Amino acid sequence: MSQGLMPFGVVPSPNEKELAGLVRQRVAARLAEYAGERESAGLPAENEVSRRATVGRLLAEELGAQRRLALANGSQVVDAAVEERVAQAVKDALFGTGSLERLLADASVENICVNGCDVVWVKDAAGQWRRENPVATSDAELVELVRTLAAGTSGEERRFDRGMPRLNLQLPDGSRLFAVMAVTGRVSLTIRRHRFPTASMAELVRLGVCDQQLAAFLRALVRARKNIVIGGGTNVGKTTVLRAFAHEIPPDERLVTIEDTFELALDADTRAHPNVVAMQAREPNIEGKGGIDQAELVRWGLRMSPDRVIVGEIRGAEVIPMCNAMSQGNDGSLSTIHASTSRGVFTKLASYAAQAPERLSLEATNLMVASAVHFVVHLGWDATGGRRVIDSVREVIDADGTQVVSNEVYRPGPDGRAVPAAPLRTETLHDLAAAGLEIEEAAFSSWGVA
Known part of the structure; x- marks a missing residue:
């Protein structure tokens, strides 16, 4: 059970809820008054740490006042446990994430799934699900919580109602929230957390995603400016691997990142990547206007003199401008895509291209992909199903009608982990050697030369 939570099934009593509402109202009013006094005195706004300290002080004062009031009126004083919950x-x-704050503060929690205010499940880093306490006293309160979160998202208009029954946003800690209503029996939301916001190749090795040999190979792919698409299923670690790849990009390169919802945060680490422009797609406003999709952002990004373009996830029409970016001088670009196998990545790329406004034929799409993508890296689960691993790497060779021709240079081994397989092309070996890969090491002797 999470620290500080009531036993499962316990909900605040009406008096407790009323007290919490009263104290919240008084603390919020005093907090606003205090902020106004600071502004009048020419003092800067409090930072997050100072604000939390101020709230703690005001809370203690208000709860003390409530105790004195109860004694003066001859009423029963609430006990310490109730005061703590209030x-x-x-x-x-006050800090924006409501009752979700406690779950978000738990470092062991990886996913939070709310199927109605009182049906809450969390998944830990080991992949185990457990049920948790309610996050609201009613579904209506849960809707208000989601709207509060949306209102605090960079000033952008993000509706959540029957007219716009879905919401996709980033929480202050970097977690990704997706909520739905009206189309489900109850209001539901899912929060996906990124436990490794600054991943590296060394971190992938430590986590068991790949071994040292494969990490050295992948590092060389990035440094040799190979265009890479990272494929895999949901929640298998594609974003973490993309961050690890980006960690190998030299700091003197200019990056443009394009995402549906901010997750990569490459612009946050100014020492590793001081020259980054991060762009996020935008939902239409209440009149249905002003929407900007990833495909348009890729086109914009190409006008911003990038050394590399990074698309957080290919999921639609952006596949065509992304491939164009990869094949017209922005080598070293990266992206992710949902696919169940490494070969299936090509099928997904073709299906997205067929749905794009250009309506490319399969043959034209394959030619485009073959000229743009150099390697596909695929993630899956090891043989026990308990650990995320890189299980396949394909080198794209050419296109032949309805097929993209590729060599699986790493294939799944007996335990599901990638092991060396088909040889690399001589040209590729030379490129990787120039990027620092020690081709002559015995560990790589199984590759040979194509």
């Missing part, structure tokens, strides 16, 4: 509820509400 204080936590007020803090959660």
Whole structure:
């Protein structure tokens, strides 16, 4: 059970809820008054740490005032456990993530799934699901919580109602939230957390995603400016691997990142990547205007003199401008895509291209992909199903009608992990050697030369 939570099934009593609402209202009013006094005095706004300290002080004062009031009126004084829950509820509400704050503060939680206010499941890093306490007292309150989160998202208009029953946004800690209503029996939301926001190749080895030999090979692919598409299923670690690849990009290169919802945060680490422009797709406004999709952002990004373009996830029409970017001088670009196998990546790329406004034929799409993508890296699960691993790497060779021709240079071994397979092309070996890969090491002797 998470620290500080009530036993499962326990909900605040009406008096407790009323007290929490009253204290929250008084603390919020005093907090606003205090902020106004600072502004009048010419003082800067409080940072997050100072604001939390101020809220803690105001909470203690208000709860003390409530105790004195109860004694003066001859009423029963609430016990310490109730006061603690009231204080936590007020803090959660004032700091934006409501009752979700406690789950987000738990480092062991990887996914949070809410199937209605009182049906809450969390998944830990080991892949185990457990049920948790309610995050709201009603579905209506849950809707208000989601709207509060949306209102605090970079000033962007993000509706959540029957007219716009879905919401996709990034929480302050970098987690990704997706919520739906009206089309489901109850309001539901899913929060996916990124436990490794600054991943590296060394981190992938430590986590068991790949071994040292494969890490050296992948590092050389990035440094040799090979265009790479990372494929895999949902929640298998594609974004983490993309971050690890980006970690190998020299700091003197200019990057443009394009995402449906900000997740990569490459612009946050100014030492590793000081020259980054991060762009996010935008939903249409209430009149249905102003929407900007990833395909348009890729076109914009190409006008911003990037050394590399990174698309967080290919999921539609952006596949065509992305491939164009990869084949017209922006080598070293990266992206991810949902696909169940490494070969299936080509099928997904073709299906997205067929749905794009250009309506490319399969043959034309394959020619485009073959001229743009150099390697496909695929992630899956090891033989026990308990650990994320890179299980396949394909080198794209050419296109032949309805097929993209590729060599699987790493294929799944007996335990599901990638092992060397087909040889690399001589030209590729030379490129990787120039990028620092020690081709002559015994570990790579199984490759040979194509």
